[in-house]
Amino acid sequence: MIPVSEPLVTAREIELVTDCLKSGWISSAGKYLDQFESGWASYCNMPYGIAVSNGTTALQIAVRLLDLKPGDEVIMPTFTIISCAQAITYCGGVPVLIDSDPHNWQMDVSQIESKITPRTRAIMVVHIYGHPADMDPIMEIAQRHGLIVIEDAAETHGAEYKGKKCGGLGDISIFSFYANKLVTTGEGGMVLTKRGDLAERARSLRNLCFQKKQRFLHNELGYNFRLTNIQAALGVAQLERIEQIVERKRAIAHTYSERLKDVAGIELPVEEPWAKNVYWVYGIIIKERTGMNASEFALQLAQKGIETRPFFLGMHQQPAFKKMGFFKRESYPVAEKLFRQGLYIPGGLTLTDEQIYQVSRAVRGILK
Numbered sequence: 001m002i003p004v005s006e007p008l009v010t011a012r013e014i015e016l017v018t019d020c021l022k023s024g025w026i027s028s029a030g031k032y033l034d035q036f037e038s039g040w041a042s043y044c045n046m047p048y049g050i051a052v053s054n055g056t057t058a059l060q061i062a063v064r065l066l067d068l069k070p071g072d073e074v075i076m077p078t079f080t081i082i083s084c085a086q087a088i089t090y091c092g093g094v095p096v097l098i099d100s101d102p103h104n105w106q107m108d109v110s111q112i113e114s115k116i117t118p119r120t121r122a123i124m125v126v127h128i129y130g131h132p133a134d135m136d137p138i139m140e141i142a143q144r145h146g147l148i149v150i151e152d153a154a155e156t157h158g159a160e161y162k163g164k165k166c167g168g169l170g171d172i173s174i175f176s177f178y179a180n181k182l183v184t185t186g187e188g189g190m191v192l193t194k195r196g197d198l199a200e201r202a203r204s205l206r207n208l209c210f211q212k213k214q215r216f217l218h219n220e221l222g223y224n225f226r227l228t229n230i231q232a233a234l235g236v237a238q239l240e241r242i243e244q245i246v247e248r249k250r251a252i253a254h255t256y257s258e259r260l261k262d263v264a265g266i267e268l269p270v271e272e273p274w275a276k277n278v279y280w281v282y283g284i285i286i287k288e289r290t291g292m293n294a295s296e297f298a299l300q301l302a303q304k305g306i307e308t309r310p311f312f313l314g315m316h317q318q319p320a321f322k323k324m325g326f327f328k329r330e331s332y333p334v335a336e337k338l339f340r341q342g343l344y345i346p347g348g349l350t351l352t353d354e355q356i357y358q359v360s361r362a363v364r365g366i367l368k
């Protein structure tokens with residue numbers, strides 16, 4: 001099987017993790033944590049970084065920072081991972097959904113303004129599959145309506161919007177460092193923010209809201225969402241070669257695009273003129289006129305020894321939220337089509353050029 005993604009661990013990661021283990025600083029303090037937080041924040045051009053246990057917990061902290069009142073609304077795309085919407089509902093908020101742009105698969109910014117109500121507190125932008133969302137209009141709408149912008153840049157390490165890094169544009173941003181991400185710490189995440197007060201609160205929430213002066217006196221309820229120094233050592237090693245990682249991901253995508261561009265039955269991922277796409281995954285859409293949907297196509301690739309993953313199922317189609325009374329009778333046709341017809345093919349950092357050619361031949365062969 002050609003795997004959809006495999007992490008690339010080099011001698012440098014082993015060296016730094018070994019050094020960390022030998023130092024005895026194996027829990028949630030140590031030099032690698034400091035280096036990873038400050039290194040990642042400065043890479044994204046943000047002043048404050050707070051490392052956490054994963055991207056899902058990073059989102060929980062980001063939404064806690066909004067101090068939502070029950071029924072407050074946060075606008076977000078329906079086409080994303082459940083971590084985004086559940087972070088809002090855990091805080092008593094209501095996710096208000098937006099459909100996707102059919103061309104670049106990002107949140108359709110033209111639909112945002114009509115969804116703003118007196119209860120709207122924030123916009124959660126999610127950059128999808130390595131490509132940035134169209135941030136300028138989003139920031140402009142947020143400013144005009146006094147809304148906070150949370151950027152979920154879990155999938156867009158190193159991606160750029162008009163020359164600026166994703167995760168460096170909103171008020172608060174989050175990242176995931178799961179094994180399939182461009183930079184991985186095994187499990188891990190980060191909250192970045194422009195505001196010192198929010199950074200301090202995020203640090204406190206991450207660590208059970210212990211206090212400096214009187215440790216076991218708690219003024220609010222936090223979480224244990226800490227990252228270990230061992231995981232951060234992995235992150236520091238990977239951050240050292242992030243430019244190489246981004247270049248390889250782009251090269252994989254360009255090779256696929258070159259080999260698949262004349263295949264009539266599929267749509268390929270785009271790169272808008274204002275974007276630098278890092279192609280976290282290489283997603284393709286099987287055109288409906290082929291008579292095939294994504295799961296049928298995936299089955300045929302699996303029979304040829306090629307692993308794939310389906311696209312996201314929209315938040316409005318999740319039984320867990322329906323049971324809670326959310327999104328009744330809501331429909332978002334673009335996201336529904338992306339789910340039905342979209343999948344991603346192998347694109348991890350261990351993929352060889354020969355494997356890319358093999359996958360491309362298989363895709364062409366099915367659609368011949």
Ligand SMILES: Cc1ncc(COP(=O)(O)O)c(C=O)c1O
Nearest residue numbers: 054055056081083154176177178
């Ligand atoms: C857009 C997005 N946000 C958040 C997450 C959650 O990250 P984690 O898996 O580290 O909890 C992911 C995971 O892939 C994601 O794709």
